[in-house]
Amino acid sequence: MARYPLHRPDSPAWRDAVRTARAQLDADGCAVLPGFVRASWRDRLRTEGEAVAPRAHHETAVVNVYNTDPDPSLPDDHPARLAMERGNAFVARDRIPDSALVHRLYPLPAFRAFLAACVGVPELHELADPLAGLCLNVVAGGRSHPWHFDTNEIAISLLTRAPEAGGEFEYCPDIRSAEAENTAAVADVLHGRGGDRVRRLVLRAGDLQLFRGRYSLHRVTEVRGSTARHTAIFSYSARPGVVGSAVRTRQLFGRTLPEHGGSRSVRVDGLMD
Numbered sequence: 001m002a003r004y005p006l007h008r009p010d011s012p013a014w015r016d017a018v019r020t021a022r023a024q025l026d027a028d029g030c031a032v033l034p035g036f037v038r039a040s041w042r043d044r045l046r047t048e049g050e051a052v053a054p055r056a057h058h059e060t061a062v063v064n065v066y067n068t069d070p071d072p073s074l075p076d077d078h079p080a081r082l083a084m085e086r087g088n089a090f091v092a093r094d095r096i097p098d099s100a101l102v103h104r105l106y107p108l109p110a111f112r113a114f115l116a117a118c119v120g121v122p123e124l125h126e127l128a129d130p131l132a133g134l135c136l137n138v139v140a141g142g143r144s145h146p147w148h149f150d151t152n153e154i155a156i157s158l159l160t161r162a163p164e165a166g167g168e169f170e171y172c173p174d175i176r177s178a179e180a181e182n183t184a185a186v187a188d189v190l191h192g193r194g195g196d197r198v199r200r201l202v203l204r205a206g207d208l209q210l211f212r213g214r215y216s217l218h219r220v221t222e223v224r225g226s227t228a229r230h231t232a233i234f235s236y237s238a239r240p241g242v243v244g245s246a247v248r249t250r251q252l253f254g255r256t257l258p259e260h261g262g263s264r265s266v267r268v269d270g271l272m273d
């Protein structure tokens with residue numbers, strides 16, 4: 001189904017694809033593999049997404065850029081104090097059939113090995129989270145997915161249905177690091193003063209995107225028209241055993257499972273979530 005030679009890691013084409021993705025990631029925290037899913041599979045990709053989209057958890061949430069609880073002790077101009085409406089909805093992994101293309105790709109060793117090489121880590125593991133490891137992000141007309149950072153270091157997404165208009169992916173490469181929140185620059189972007197920091201991507205269905213979402217602020221702008229924008233989001237970690245917190249899981253999916261009952265899950269740094 002993929003146009004890229006996932007199963008031939010010794011081939012020049014595999015190495016070229018990895019080299020290009022790595023260079024893009026290093027240069028601006030984001031790599032796009034255009035037409036990752038072959039044209040002949042794109043109808044199926046779209047219709048499988050459409051079939052599960054009604055299973056999304058819809059709950060317009062008021063969030064901040066870190067997805068943390070409101071903290072009145074922070075100064076007024078701290079970016080965590082700005083409330084935004086999160087209008088997207090997620091379909092959890094356990095509601096996506098095993099037979100769906102995206103569900104077959106997610107655990108595929110050749111896919112994970114290819115992505116690990118692109119990202120520059122020895123191995124990428126599936127999340128141990130039965131809901132968050134793979135989901136479909138549904139952004140309906142009039143809705144947006146506001147500025148945020150991801151919990152995961154690297155986000156992998158595949159657009160399965162493009163909207164008629166709007167729904168653009170905007171991001172600010174490496175605006176924070178594991179050592180520094182850089183709240184002044186983050187506040188500028190939230191208030192529309194991001195200027196050249198803000199890059200914009202127009203993706204087409206079947207394009208695969210690799211993205212340093214924990215350090216690069218990003219959003220999906222408002223979708224216009226009646227066609228919802230659908231993306232499959234593949235989450236991996238360099239370490240096995242990662243599970244979302246119960247609070248975050250409830251926010252995203254409206255429910256938790258026994259796996260979410262543990263203490264704060266594995267994170268690589270001390271940044272705000």
Ligand SMILES: O=C(O)CCC(=O)C(=O)O
Pocket residue numbers: 137145150155157169218220231233
């Ligand atoms: O749907 C997208 O393109 C981005 C989604 C996203 O940023 C997220 O799910 O954290």
Ligand SMILES: [Fe+2]
Pocket residue numbers: 148149150155213218
């Ligand atoms: Fe994100």
